[in-house]
Amino acid sequence: MNRGKSPRVASWLLEHLVPQSQRDQALPGDLLEELNRGRTLGWYWCQVLAAVLISWAIVVHKQKMTFLFAILWSVPFPMLLFYATSAKWFDVFLSHTIRFPWPYSALSELTLELLAASLYVWSGAALYVVTYAYLASRTLTLRGLCRAFVIAILVLLGACFGTAEIVSLTNFSLATYIDRRTFTAMQSITNPRLFLERVPIILSALFAIRAMLPDAKNGAPRPVS
Amino acid sequence: MEERSYFGELELMVILAVIGLGDDAYGVPISREIEKHRGRMVALGSVYAALERLEKKGMVSSHLGDPTPERGGKAKRYFRVTEAGLREVQKTRQALSKMWRRLPALGEKRV
Numbered sequence: 395m396n397r398g399k400s401p402r403v404a405s406w407l408l409e410h411l412v413p414q415s416q417r418d419q420a421l422p423g424d425l426l427e428e429l430n431r432g433r434t435l436g437w438y439w440c441q442v443l444a445a446v447l448i449s450w451a452i453v454v455h456k457q458k459m460t461f462l463f464a465i466l467w468s469v470p471f472p473m474l475l476f477y478a479t480s481a482k483w484f485d486v487f488l489s490h491t492i493r494f495p496w497p498y499s500a501l502s503e504l505t506l507e508l509l510a511a512s513l514y515v516w517s518g519a520a521l522y523v524v525t526y527a528y529l530a531s532r533t534l535t536l537r538g539l540c541r542a543f544v545i546a547i548l549v550l551l552g553a554c555f556g557t558a559e560i561v562s563l564t565n566f567s568l569a570t571y572i573d574r575r576t577f578t579a580m581q582s583i584t585n586p587r588l589f590l591e592r593v594p595i596i597l598s599a600l601f602a603i604r605a606m607l608p609d610a611k612n613g614a615p616r617p618v619s
Numbered sequence: 620m621e622e623r624s625y626f627g628e629l630e631l632m633v634i635l636a637v638i639g640l641g642d643d644a645y646g647v648p649i650s651r652e653i654e655k656h657r658g659r660m661v662a663l664g665s666v667y668a669a670l671e672r673l674e675k676k677g678m679v680s681s682h683l684g685d686p687t688p689e690r691g692g693k694a695k696r697y698f699r700v701t702e703a704g705l706r707e708v709q710k711t712r713q714a715l716s717k718m719w720r721r722l723p724a725l726g727e728k729r730v
Contacts, residue, residue, distance in 0.1 A: 420683070421667055423693030424646035428663075430689050437660075445664030452668060 401435055404442040412449045421445060457604070460522070464599040467518040468592035471511075473582035475591070478510060508550065515546050515595060519602035526607065538606050546602035553594035561590065626711055632657070633669045634708055637679055637698045645684070645695040670698055678704030 408422055429438050454461055478484060487506065519542060527534050582588060626634065636652040637644040650666045673679045684695040700708075 418667070418696060419686075419693040420646055420696035421663060423686075423690035423695060424650075424663055426691045426693065427647055427689055441663050444662035445667075448662065448664040448668050 401438060404439050407446060408442045411446045413453055457600075460600060460603050463518075463522050464596045464603070465592075467522075467599055468595040469583055471514060471595050472585075472588040472591045473579050474514070475507075475510070476577060476582055508547070508554070511550055511554075511595065511598075512547050515550060515598045515602060516543060518595075518599050519546060519606065522599075522603055523606045532607070534606065542602040542605035545605045546598045549601045550594050550598040553597045557590050557593055626707070627669070627672075629653075629665060630669045630673055631708075631711065633666060634673055634678055634700060634704060637670075638700050638705070638708065642697070642699075644698045649698070673704065674698075677701055678707060 405422065408425070412421075425438060425441055428441075429435075520539075523534060523542075526532065632653050633649060636649045639652060640648050646663055646666060649670075650661050650663050653661045653666065670679060670681070674681060678701060679698045680701055681696050681698045684697055686692045686694045
């Protein structure tokens, strides 16, 4: 009997990793009921992980065009970033910023890179949403657009910080790997090590598009009497 | 795009379980019923995903029951088949029954 022994971590995962649209008190209640009737903790964990995976598979399936667009939009980003940072104006900008005392010099460089990435995400999200709105005859609200812009930059910040942490923890250093003299546009697309640079763009574009185009609600049908 | 109305394998099992259980059709008995007939464990998440699809297609409807202490104060979601759902199950049964008749016995020569 496992009465009252619901694993907190699994329950937390169920509560926080299942998207809000599909989160219902029925599933956690059912799992708890089965656990109290004698199912094992292993069974509970399996059910929770399956529920999380299934719910995210549904989200990806429902939003497959958005996911596909976000992935494709992120593909040329490392190449554009590479050419932008190789340009003369960037060197001029850097020569100005390094005159600032630390941390302002680093902050101004980071801000510029973040702004460039945000502009890239915003233009991609706007292109997708305007095309979608035109094809699906949907109207866009200014409030939705503003919210999407804010969400995009917040997600971008978080994802950039997350990928920077992964790079530092796993020694997945790009600087030591990429030779700027021989680096080509094709390499920037095919190089698997540049995938991490695309992750913040993918996540940010996804959240921005979802903020601009929230899901429609469905009506309930009449039961058999 | 129009939502398809025919059933997937799990959806058919789920709606048949909902019909069989009547007023007591919620997640736990539905998944137990499927496990009993299928002979292997079924993820409650996939049962709920199938129920959600069925509800979206108008085949079943649902309502929340009262919260109970043995479920950590969480309510049960009860499901009922709709008229459209029942009609679709009947149509599926007719179509499948016709096709099952052509199934050869094991070892029988196929024409």
